[in-house]
Amino acid sequence: MPTVAVVSLGGNYLVGPLHVHAEETIFSLIHMASKELGARCKIISSSATVLSGSATIAECGVDDGAVLTAVCPQPLRIFGSCHSGVFAALKRDGRVITWGHPNFGGDSSAVKGQLLSNVEQVAGNSCAFAAVKTDGSVITWGRPEFGGDSSGVIEQLASGVKQVAQNQFAFAALKTKGSVVTWGIPCNGGDSDGVRDQLASGVEKVIGNYEAFAAVKTNGSVVTWGTSDKGGDSRAVKEQLASDVDCVTGNQCAFAAVKRDGSVVTWGRPDFGGDCSSVWEQLEGGVKQVIGNYQAFAALKKDGSVVTWGRPWFGGDSSAVREQLANDVVQVASNNGAFAAVKSCGSVVTWGLRDFGGDSSAAKEQLACGVEQVVNTFFSFAALKTDGSVITWGIPYNGGDSSKVKKQLASGVLQVIGNYEAFAALHKDGSVITWGIPFSGGNSKEVQKDFASSA
Numbered sequence: 001m002p003t004v005a006v007v008s009l010g011g012n013y014l015v016g017p018l019h020v021h022a023e024e025t026i027f028s029l030i031h032m033a034s035k036e037l038g039a040r041c042k043i044i045s046s047s048a049t050v051l052s053g054s055a056t057i058a059e060c061g062v063d064d065g066a067v068l069t070a071v072c073p074q075p076l077r078i079f080g081s082c083h084s085g086v087f088a089a090l091k092r093d094g095r096v097i098t099w100g101h102p103n104f105g106g107d108s109s110a111v112k113g114q115l116l117s118n119v120e121q122v123a124g125n126s127c128a129f130a131a132v133k134t135d136g137s138v139i140t141w142g143r144p145e146f147g148g149d150s151s152g153v154i155e156q157l158a159s160g161v162k163q164v165a166q167n168q169f170a171f172a173a174l175k176t177k178g179s180v181v182t183w184g185i186p187c188n189g190g191d192s193d194g195v196r197d198q199l200a201s202g203v204e205k206v207i208g209n210y211e212a213f214a215a216v217k218t219n220g221s222v223v224t225w226g227t228s229d230k231g232g233d234s235r236a237v238k239e240q241l242a243s244d245v246d247c248v249t250g251n252q253c254a255f256a257a258v259k260r261d262g263s264v265v266t267w268g269r270p271d272f273g274g275d276c277s278s279v280w281e282q283l284e285g286g287v288k289q290v291i292g293n294y295q296a297f298a299a300l301k302k303d304g305s306v307v308t309w310g311r312p313w314f315g316g317d318s319s320a321v322r323e324q325l326a327n328d329v330v331q332v333a334s335n336n337g338a339f340a341a342v343k344s345c346g347s348v349v350t351w352g353l354r355d356f357g358g359d360s361s362a363a364k365e366q367l368a369c370g371v372e373q374v375v376n377t378f379f380s381f382a383a384l385k386t387d388g389s390v391i392t393w394g395i396p397y398n399g400g401d402s403s404k405v406k407k408q409l410a411s412g413v414l415q416v417i418g419n420y421e422a423f424a425a426l427h428k429d430g431s432v433i434t435w436g437i438p439f440s441g442g443n444s445k446e447v448q449k450d451f452a453s454s455a
Contacts, residue, residue, distance in 0.1 A: 001019040001021055001022070001260070002057060002063065002064040002066070003065055004017065004018065004020050004029070004057070004062060004067075005017040005018070005068070006029055006032070006043065006067075006069070006070050007067055007068070008037065008070055008120065008121075009069060009070075009071065012120065012121065012132075012162045012163055013163065013204075014032070014033045014036040014037060014070055015029060015033050015036065017065075017204070018247055019260045020057055020288075021288065022057050023056050023057070023302070024056060024057050024288065024302065025053065025055065025056055025057075025330070026052060026053050026054075026055055026056075026057070027053040027054065027331075028289070028330070028331075029043055029068065030042070030043055034070075034373075034415075037070060041070040041071055042070070043071075044070075044071055045060070045062070045068060046066070046067065051068070076089050076092075076426050076432065076451065077090040078415060078417040078426060079124065080124070080418055081124040081125065081126075081419055081420070082335070082376065082377065082378050082418065082419065082420055083124070083125050083126040083168045083210075083420060084100070084101070084105060084127065084419055084420055085106070085419055085420045085421055085422065085439065085440025086098060086105040086106045086419060087099055087417070087422070087434075087441040087444075088108075088129060088131075089432065089450075090119055090120075090122055093117055094117045094118040094119045094133075095115065095117055095119070096108065096122060097447050097450045097451070098129070098447075099443075100422070100440050100441035101439060101440055103127070103143065104128070104143060105124055105127065105128055105129040105141060105143075105148070108129070110141055111141045114133075114139045115131060118134045118135065119131045119132070119133055119134075119139075120132050120133065121164065123171065125147060125166040125167060125168055125169060125170065125171065125184070126146065126169065127143035127146035127148070128143050128144075128146040128148035128171075129141055129142050130150070130164045130171050130173075132161055132163065132164055136159045136161045136162065136175075136176065137157060137158050138164060145184070146170070146185060147166075147170055147171040147183050147190065150171075150183050153182075156173075156175075156181040157173060157181060160175045160176045160177065161173045161174070161175055161176075161181075162175065163206075166208050167188065167189050167208030167210055167212065167226065167250075168188070168208075168210045169185035169188035169189065169190065170183065170188050170208075170226075171183055172189065172206045172215075174203060174205065174206050178204070178218070179199060179200050179201055179203065180203050180206060182213070187227060188211045188212070188226055189208065189212055189213045189232070191225075195224075198217075199215060202218045203218075204216050204218050205248075207247075207248045207250055207255075208250060209230065209231050209250025209252065209254070209255060209268075210250070210251075210252045210253065211227035211230045211231075211252075212225065212227050212230050212232035212250070212255070212268075213225055213232075214231065214234070214248045214255050216247065216248055216257075220244040220246075220260065221242050221243055221245065222234065222245050222248060222257060224255070224267075229253070229269065230254070230268055230269060231253065231254055231255040231267060231268035231274070233267075234255070234267045236267055237267045240257075244259045244260045244261065245257045245259055246258050246259060246260050249289075249291060249292050249297070250268075251273060251293060251295060251296065251297060251310070252269075252272060253268050253272040253295070254268025254272045254274035254292075254310075255268055255274075256273065256276070256290040256292065256299075258287050258288070258289065258290055261285055262285040262287045262288070262301075262302065263283060263284050263285055264283040264290060264299060266297070271295075271310070271311060272296070272310055272311060273292065273296055273297040273310035273316065276297070278309055279307050279308070279309045282299075282301075282307045283299060286301045286302050286303060287299045287300070287302075288300060289332075291332045291333070291334050293314060293334035293336060293337065293338065293339060294314060294337060295310055295311035295314040296309065296311050296314045296315040297309055297316070298315065298318070298332050298334065300329060300331075300332050304329050304330070304344070305325060305326050305327055306318065306329050306332060306341055308339070313353060314337050314352055314353060315337070315338055315351055315352030315353075315358065318339070318351045321350075321351045324341075324349040325341060325349060328344045329341045329342070329343055329349075330342055333373075333374040333375060333376055333381065334376065335357060335377060335378055335379060335380065335394065335418075336353075336378045336379060337353030337355075337357075337358065337379075338351065338352030338356040338381075339352050340381050340383075342371050342372075342373065345369060346370045346385075346386065347367060347368050348360060348371050348374060348383060355394070355395060356395060357379075357380055357381040357393050357394035357400065360393050363383075363393045366383075367391060370385045370386045370387060371384070371385055371386075371391075372384050373416075375417060375418050375423075376418050377394070377398055377399040377418035377420060377422060379395035379398035379399065379400065379421060380393065380394025380398050380418075380423075380436075381393055381394050381400070382416045382423050384415070384416050387411060388414070389409060389410050389413065390402065390409040390413050392423070392435075397421075397436070397437065398421040398422070398436055398437060399418060401435075402423070402435050404435060405434075405435050408425075408431075408433045409425060409433060412427050412429065413425045413427055414427065419440065419441055420440055421440045422434060422435065422436025422438075422440045422441040422442035423442075424444070430451060431451060432444055432451050
């Protein structure tokens with residue numbers, strides 16, 4: 001299988017390098033890169049050719065070791081975290097606009113001067129934010145103990161940072177030379193002294209779950225730290241994680257690693273998916289991606305089927321929709337208690353806690369075709385359709401009910417992002433439409449004037 005990476009225009013790695021199947025579509029790369037960028041993007045080749053999302057890796061002539069580039073034509077990129085009631089919008093000139101809960105990062109006035117230009121990436125945990133600038137420096141704000149205060153590692157964050165990852169309580173910065181710098185609540189991953197030597201070089205990507213981190217190294221090995229019984233201690237699977245790991249995904253209390261042969265290794269709380277023995281035979285090969293929600297996992301296989309495990313009522317049991325998940329699935333999204341799968345025909349299949357969106361029967365007709373992507377808050381889902389309209393379902397006041405902005409969401413939407421309990425949609429006219437809990441970003445009236453100059 002060829003190894004492929006996707007980078008931003010600034011050269012920062014967004015996806016991979018990871019092994020991909022020759023018959024996998026470019027859409028999967030677009031989805032992963034868009035999630036990292038905070039905006040829907042296009043993928044272009046080294047010869048500046050725009051690659052069709054429906055085309056396969058083989059059809060596009062993507063060679064082993066290829067580095068593709070993600071390009072965002074939108075005037076704004078919006079970032080949100082399911083851990084936090086805050087949004088951050090990144091303008092074309094690198095300026096950052098924040099809104100939502102003021103104490104958790106919605107108020108960035110303390111670092112306003114540093115966020116006026118040249119920001120390339122924004123990451124948020126439950127109570128703080130971190131911005132990576134084009135010179136590789138990092139700016140932080142929000143609750144000090146959660147990482148809003150990075151003064152303890154200020155020298156290490158002054159340059160050379162290419163990406164920041166987060167869990168609910170801490171941050172981890174990946175530097176250009178493959179080292180990792182951490183800060184935030186010490187026991188939840190902010191202190192990585194116990195694995196300092198292993199994080200000194202050769203790290204390719206860092207992933208957070210709720211209370212721990214996992215770093216994938218260039219040799220395919222995995223290093224973990226943070227709350228030990230929630231994925232920070234991976235000694236039980238040490239041998240399986242010693243090599244050939246492609247990517248890692250977390251949920252609240254566990255991690256799942258996809259290896260280069262398509263098999264899956266899990267660790268952490270057994271009942272939250274850290275034990276996958278009930279579906280082991282289905283996870284021995286052919287898996288291309290694992291998605292976690294609060295207490296369960298879903299594996300998307302290369303044949304378009306989906307395998308689930310973990311807490312049954314949170315989506316670990318998908319037997320009720322088994323036939324619909326047997327083939328043609330191209331994307332799986334998750335919130336706190338449910339999953340939503342987008343099929344190649346544009347229809348959506350849901351399962352898990354009914355109130356959280358596991359039951360989408362109220363929007364059945366609207367979700368029968370034309371869906372391009374599903375995104376989530378902690379409690380609900382939003383589907384972006386190919387005609388630019390948006391359909392929502394789940395807990396009504398946490399974003400599942402978008403009736404107050406129904407007319408604005410009827411067409412022309414380019415991007416939808418969710419945070420803990422609100423959604424934000426970028427319209428093609430440059431406006432931003434928000435709904436959900438007002439205090440958590442559902443009300444953006446105070447910053448609308450800042451968006452006006454972005455069109």
